[in-house]
Amino acid sequence: MNHLGFIVAAYACGVIVVSGLVLWVAIEHRRLRKRLAEAERMGGRGN
Incomplete structure (x- = not known):
């Protein structure tokens, strides 16, 4: 059984x-x- 194609597809x-x-x-x-x-710039919260 060769599952290499499925493994490569899953990683891809x-x-x-x-x-x-x-x-x-x-x-x-x-x-x-x-x-x-x-x-x-528009005067938001600042220090």
Whole structure:
């Protein structure tokens, strides 16, 4: 029994899912940093 194809496919799916999550978090981080900078510029909470 050779299950190599299924194992490779499972790892490939895992890599795709994790890569998508990392990309989503990076995009969200950039978006939130821009919103925070804008809020601080407009007189948000500051010291």
